Amino acid sequence: MLTTKMREYRERIGITQVELAQRCGCRRETIGKLEAGKYNPSLKLAMDVARELDASVYDLFFFSEDEPPEVAVLHNIEYDSSRV
Numbered sequence: 001m002l003t004t005k006m007r008e009y010r011e012r013i014g015i016t017q018v019e020l021a022q023r024c025g026c027r028r029e030t031i032g033k034l035e036a037g038k039y040n041p042s043l044k045l046a047m048d049v050a051r052e053l054d055a056s057v058y059d060l061f062f063f064s065e066d067e068p069p070e071v072a073v074l075h076n077i078e079y080d081s082s083r084v
Contacts, residue, residue, distance in 0.1 A: 001064040007035045009053040009060060024048040 010020055017031040024031075026045060033039035034049070041049065041061070050057045 001037070002040050002061060003037060003064050004034060004061050005055075006031070006049060006053065006060055009055050010035075013053065020049070020052060023052045 010017070015023075017035070018028045021028040021031045024045065025048070030039065030045075031049075034041055034045075046057050046061055050060055053060065
């Protein structure tokens with residue numbers, strides 16, 4: 001499951017979802033869905049969002065512990081093998 005810290009970064013620099021959407025060339029609803037974890041961004045959109053939030057894609061988007069161990073390790077996420 002993809003998780004995001006977009007809202008935290010967006011609020012840190014003091015912009016609204018509308019402003020971020022305008023800067024990234026997408027709709028405010030898209031930003032809302034991204035922040036809620038209900039939408040997986042394209043690589044271009046993820047990179048645009050990261051640029052506007054002065055962060056890396058890796059800072060903003062990562063996989064939760066529901067991912068297979070090899071993916072979790074790449075993102076420094078503790079993996080609970082008992083859940084398999």
